[in-house]
Amino acid sequence: xxxxxxxxxxxxxxxxxxxxxxxxxxxxxxxxxxxxxxxxxxxxxxxxxxxxxxxxxxxxxxxxxxxxxxxxxxxxxxxxxxxxxxxxxxxxxxxxxxxxxxxxxxxxxxxxxxxxxxxxxxxxxxxxxxx
Numbered sequence: 001x002x003x004x005x006x007x008x009x010x011x012x013x014x015x016x017x018x019x020x021x022x023x024x025x026x027x028x029x030x031x032x033x034x035x036x037x038x039x040x041x042x043x044x045x046x047x048x049x050x051x052x053x054x055x056x057x058x059x060x061x062x063x064x065x066x067x068x069x070x071x072x073x074x075x076x077x078x079x080x081x082x083x084x085x086x087x088x089x090x091x092x093x094x095x096x097x098x099x100x101x102x103x104x105x106x107x108x109x110x111x112x113x114x115x116x117x118x119x120x121x122x123x124x125x126x127x128x129x130x131x
Contacts, residue, residue, distance in 0.1 A: 028109035
């Protein structure tokens with residue numbers, strides 16, 4: 001999320017502009033797009049932080065991950081901590097040379113008392129990597 005070119009991969013639900021030391025806040029349903037050279041033997045990997053300030057109000061959260069609209073898996077986050085989601089993606093779901101959309105949807109979001117913004121978690125990185 002700290003890469004200067006990252007904004008072009010963000011579809012929605014991620015705070016644009018400056019990052020927090022290479023991380024960015026997400027909304028309750030961040031969406032990213034990835035162009036892939038190939039689709040074989042890939043897994044989705046996302047690294048995120050669930051901060052104490054939000055979890056104190058929401059309680060444990062579950063993040064559900066979708067690739068091109070198909071549910072890939074879930075990640076249960078019971079405590080403030082760093083989490084990694086990893087799951088192999090069926091080759092048939094992905095398309096080389098086209099947008100491959102990824103959504104990470106939280107079951108409970110935190111609402112900022114300052115500006116009313118709905119926040120889910122802090123995202124440090126996401127992408128398709130070799131299995």
